[in-house]
Amino acid sequence: MPAKIKTKNAIVEMDGDEMTRVLWKMVKDKLIRPHADVNVEYYDLGLENRDRTDDQVTVAAAHATLKHGVAVKCATITPNSERMKEYKLKKEWKSPNGTIRAILDGAVFRCPIMTRNVKPTVPSWKKSIIVGRHAYGDVYKNTEYRVEGPGKAELIFSDKNGKETFRRTIHEFDGPGIIQGIHNLDSSIASFAKACFECALDRKVDIWFGAKDTISKTYDGRFKIIFEQVYQKEYKDKLAKAGIRFAYTLIDDTVARVMRSEGGLLWACKNYDGDVMSDMVASAFGSLAMMTSVLVSPTGVMEFEAAHGTVQKHYYKHLQGEKTSTNSMALIFAWSGALRKRGELDGAPDVEAFADALEKSAIATVEGGFMTGDLARIASPAPRRICSSEEFLAAVAQRLAASRK
Numbered sequence: 001m002p003a004k005i006k007t008k009n010a011i012v013e014m015d016g017d018e019m020t021r022v023l024w025k026m027v028k029d030k031l032i033r034p035h036a037d038v039n040v041e042y043y044d045l046g047l048e049n050r051d052r053t054d055d056q057v058t059v060a061a062a063h064a065t066l067k068h069g070v071a072v073k074c075a076t077i078t079p080n081s082e083r084m085k086e087y088k089l090k091k092e093w094k095s096p097n098g099t100i101r102a103i104l105d106g107a108v109f110r111c112p113i114m115t116r117n118v119k120p121t122v123p124s125w126k127k128s129i130i131v132g133r134h135a136y137g138d139v140y141k142n143t144e145y146r147v148e149g150p151g152k153a154e155l156i157f158s159d160k161n162g163k164e165t166f167r168r169t170i171h172e173f174d175g176p177g178i179i180q181g182i183h184n185l186d187s188s189i190a191s192f193a194k195a196c197f198e199c200a201l202d203r204k205v206d207i208w209f210g211a212k213d214t215i216s217k218t219y220d221g222r223f224k225i226i227f228e229q230v231y232q233k234e235y236k237d238k239l240a241k242a243g244i245r246f247a248y249t250l251i252d253d254t255v256a257r258v259m260r261s262e263g264g265l266l267w268a269c270k271n272y273d274g275d276v277m278s279d280m281v282a283s284a285f286g287s288l289a290m291m292t293s294v295l296v297s298p299t300g301v302m303e304f305e306a307a308h309g310t311v312q313k314h315y316y317k318h319l320q321g322e323k324t325s326t327n328s329m330a331l332i333f334a335w336s337g338a339l340r341k342r343g344e345l346d347g348a349p350d351v352e353a354f355a356d357a358l359e360k361s362a363i364a365t366v367e368g369g370f371m372t373g374d375l376a377r378i379a380s381p382a383p384r385r386i387c388s389s390e391e392f393l394a395a396v397a398q399r400l401a402a403s404r405k
Contacts, residue, residue: 007342012071015045020306030397048087054090072334118286201242207266211251289372293330325392339352369383371385
């Protein structure tokens with residue numbers, strides 16, 4: 001076996017919760033450490049440690065990511081009232097992903113992992129589709145009101161001095177109804193546009209963006225204008241040099257075009273659109289467990305993770321000593337993605353080559369008929385073996401070792 005590859009600069013490692021935390025250690029022990037000395041700056045984002053540090057560990061991890069440029073993150077729990085009781089927490093801490101996303105000013109990009117024996121349900125899709133979600137504003141930061149009876153709803157804006165500068169009737173109600181107010185920021189939309197263009201350049205794919213500016217002339221129209229401004233001012237020449245096209249169409253036309261395409265593109269979506277379409281794309285390609293997630297800042301800082309959660313049900317089985325068949329593909333690809341980016345930034349082709357070998361070994365294992373139960377139900381042909389969590393990683397480790405001899 002060749003000498004271990006070594007990373008020059010640090011990757012920020014963020015540990016997580018439940019079954020993914022168990023698998024995280026297995027991935028490192030079986031697939032990373034035997035072949036690579038990775039310079040990591042470690043942060044424990046497990047729920048107990050977040051509670052112990054009043055969630056300052058999450059803030060520190062985010063700032064370390066900005067410093068080093070690359071991070072890899074395990075799935076984490078965002079606690080609700082039930083989790084607060086289960087873990088005896090001080091409070092219901094915020095989503096770590098939300099905290100990190102806000103500090104990085106980043107956007108989330110999800111991409112399926114494709115294998116020949118797990119085919120997309122859309123026959124024309126031959127390549128992966130990356131879905132970029134603008135994870136700010138819209139209905140996720142809305143103000144809502146349940147109208148109980150007749151009355152008038154108005155949209156009013158007052159400037160910082162309290163002077164009313166805008167007033168318009170939304171609707172005059174004859175009876176019960178509902179009202180919703182949403183907002184966004186020019187700065188956030190511009191950051192999202194930059195992150196999309198940076199991701200497209202990194203992945204070398206065309207970028208498509210769609211909104212509904214024919215109906216929402218001001219709100220969606222602003223997205224269209226800002227994307228075009230950022231494109232013309234900062235990315236037109238860069239994209240042209242890389243042979244990458246940027247296209248804007250109405251969202252309904254974009255959906256139709258995506259469904260007829262062969263894939264191999266980045267689909268930039270507003271917040272709600274991205275929330276829905278990323279799950280649609282994940283399901284159509286086979287499984288959420290085969291979906292990677294990358295947080296990209298406007299300056300190109302990247303944090304890699306799996307798109308799925310902590311796999312709570314499997315964790316409880318694990319605690320009872322039962323065997324699990326948990327898919328670790330997206331966790332493996334989180335590590336390979338971070339290693340490849342670190343190698344690219346450091347000018348270390350051996351690190352990039354190891355990341356490629358790791359991914360090829362994982363895909364070859366699935367294509368060879370060895371897979372976890374979630375894929376076994378949708379694979380064609382049927383699997384040769386349905387593996388436990390440990391067995392699958394052992395099979396990948398065997399292929400990886402053989403590929404490096």
